[in-house]
Amino acid sequence: MKDVVIRRAEISDIPAIVEIEECSFKVPWPDFLFKANLSNPGFLVYENGSILGYAIIGTSEDRTRSHLQSIAVHKDCRRQGVATKLLNWCIDLAKLYGFDRMTLEVREKNVDAQLFYSENGFKVEGRIDGYYVDDNAILMGRDI
Ligand SMILES: CC(C)(COP(=O)(O)OP(=O)(O)OC[C@H]1O[C@@H](n2cnc3c(N)ncnc32)[C@H](O)[C@@H]1OP(=O)(O)O)[C@@H](O)C(=O)NCCC(=O)NCCS
Numbered sequence: 721m722k723d724v725v726i727r728r729a730e731i732s733d734i735p736a737i738v739e740i741e742e743c744s745f746k747v748p749w750p751d752f753l754f755k756a757n758l759s760n761p762g763f764l765v766y767e768n769g770s771i772l773g774y775a776i777i778g779t780s781e782d783r784t785r786s787h788l789q790s791i792a793v794h795k796d797c798r799r800q801g802v803a804t805k806l807l808n809w810c811i812d813l814a815k816l817y818g819f820d821r822m823t824l825e826v827r828e829k830n831v832d833a834q835l836f837y838s839e840n841g842f843k844v845e846g847r848i849d850g851y852y853v854d855d856n857a858i859l860m861g862r863d864i
Pocket residue numbers: 744745790791792793794797798799800801802803804805825826827830832833835836837839
């Protein structure tokens with residue numbers, strides 16, 4: 721068994737990330753959006769022999785909060801703590817950059833992800849109707 725590594729995403733990871741994306745979302749990000757994020761130090765992958773998950777953090781528009789842009793785990797590797805480890809890494813990184821809050825938007829219909837975030841200390845802070853083409857957004861946040 722290989723060691724678990726959480727590290728910055730690299731260009732060679734993109735095909736595996738896109739595969740995870742396509743098994744995770746109805747409207748997956750295309751590869752060029754991931755490529756555009758390679759300069760972001762908050763674009764992380766979880767590797768254990770192969771890439772099992774990814775997460776991307778950035779900052780809120782007013783730059784006062786860290787913002788979780790996306791997180792996904794390969795469908796065959798869920799409920800094994802992969803996303804929790806990635807999220808904790810994201811939180812540590814955001815703290816290193818001086819942030820004390822993390823926020824995110826999640827589809828109202830994505831109850832599984834909301835449960836994951838609740839389990840990890842995020843609270844519902846609002847809702848934006850029509851945020852997605854086919855769904856509303858639930859806003860969640862927590863101190864970090
Ligand atoms: C949401 C997601 C990232 C969680 O990844 P994961 O690696 O399976 O999560 P973890 O194993 O770290 O889960 C930690 C805890 O969160 C909760 N949780 C996670 N997935 C859950 C689910 N499908 N249903 C209910 N609770 C869930 C559980 O309490 C879980 O602990 P447990 O397995 O001991 O019960 C994963 O399901 C995924 O990739 N979904 C598709 C992409 C997505 O929706 N991303 C979020 C977009 S906003």
